[in-house]
Amino acid sequence: MASGAPAADDGSTPAERAPEPRPGKTSVKTSVKTSGAQARERARARQRLRLATATIECVAKHGYRATRVADVIACAGVSRKTFYEHFDNKEDCLLATYDLVVAEGMRRIEHAYLEASGWPDGVEAAIGALFDAAIANPDALRLSLVEIMAVGPAGIERRRGTIERYQSFMREALELAPGGGTVADVSLKAIVGGLNRALYRRVLRGEDEELRALVPDLAAWATSYYPTPAAILTEPTPLSDARRAAIAMQSGRAPGTLAPHPLLGGRRGLPRGDQNVSRSFVVQSQRARILDAVTNLTAQDGYASLKVEEIAERAAVSLVAFYEHFADKEDAFLVAYEVGHGKALAAVERAYVSESDWRLAVRSGIDALFGFLASEPSFAHIALIDALTATPHTAERSKEGVGAFAQMLVPGLEQTHVVAPPTITVEAIAGGVFDLCLHYAIAGRIPDLPELVPSATYVALAPFLGGEEAARVAVGQAPRARRASAPVGA
Secondary structure, eight states, X not given: OOOXXXXXXXXXXXXXXXXXXXOOHHHHHHHHHHHHHHHHHHHHHXXXXXXXXXXXXXXXXXXXXXXXXXXXXXXXXXXXXXXXXXXXXXXXXXXXXXXXXXXXXXXXXXXXXXXXXXXXXXXXXXXXXXXXXHHHOHHHHHIIIIIHHHTOHHHHHHHHHHXXXXXXXXXHHHTTSTTOOOOOHHHHHHHHHHHHHHHHHHHHXXXXXXXXXXXXXXXXXXXXXXXXXXXXHSOOOOOOHHHHHHHHTTOSSSTTSSSOOOTTOSOOSOOSSOOOOOHHHHHXXXXXXXXXHHHHHHHHHOGGGOOHHHHHHHHTOOHHHHHHHOSSHHHHHHHHHHHHHHHHHHHHHHHHHTOSSHHXXXXXXXXXXXXXXXXXXXXXXXXXXXXXXXXXXXXXXXXXXXXXXXXXXXXXXHHHOSOOOOTHHHHHHHHHHHHHHHHHHHTTOGGGGGGGHHHHHHHHXXXXXXXHHHHHHHXXXXXXXXXXXXXXXX
């Protein structure tokens, strides 16, 4: 180690920091004050960084809702007074931490993008930099992709802004392609959603090298949506009143609407007294009402506010009856998710097999899924939003559920007579379609989901069929006759 005075924080040498000869008293005092203020500011910056690092660690370990200010303070090694000198509360701390994480990620992306040499390098650069930023700090990934939504409206708005910033990078990168054209906003949202899905699963598993190896394939997938045909560029057509009424008539298949609703309000239990009903009927009725209560209360107030006592009250059952059916509120939530997911998957499969042409089957399946979710807004809310942030177990089950719907794309590869895209394509499409649904759920527009069927169908089919043919099927036109051995995008 070299001897001598340590370097200053700004990297200057002792000679460079030497004072001017024969300074006056005023300049000395000013210099001392400035130096002291700078030192205090550096100390505050170090404190904020320690608190942010501790927040990332605690949220990765416990989740945002279970993380306490005391946990962050202990992890950061600072006093409670110091914490409240920087932040008003836990939410303020997490939002500030999120901003730091995003700023660092965007710095990496901007640098990589500016270093890229046009098309198609810019697309790969934008994707690769996003992945490298996540790999560099995997604990921050869950905070920035999932836990930020648990904060509430402020966190959701932060997430929306970040996604829009990354979409702008992808748009600019895609539109550097020769020939002119543009890409639909909905397609950009799906691209970012697909990238996030591929990213999240692999970073949390420590599969860094596999993730980096996927960048060229994912770049090829993203470019398959450019240029977007004119038929897909138009704004989604709002649903007609007749269509909304038809969708509403389908409700009653998922938790949230399983049990018959009372005509005049009040409790939803069975009438008291001897009703000459079987024990199995009573058990089934109780279970349906409990699942409805779990779903509706969670969609209304969030999973963190959910209490077993309130579930029992809403379901008109005793606490004893609740615990005869479920171990705790998480168990009841997971069952509600599984029941609704199974019914949605069945609706999609029925629609899918009703079509002999795979291209039409995919559109029919998406239409069935979006119609199901629109008719069951409470279940859709917990499946699209709450399951992601309720507990680690529910988040994992949510990711598995998305994959189940993606499988309807796989059999079609044998029917398209095209060169099959890489396996990651199906996973990315599933993540993209899920994110389209998530955007509508966050915006409180679940009943409007069916208006996205053409755009989502285009997202599902373009990587296999090429943009023009995917757009024809998406808007309801008859698909062209299949050509043998046609390449993707032809």
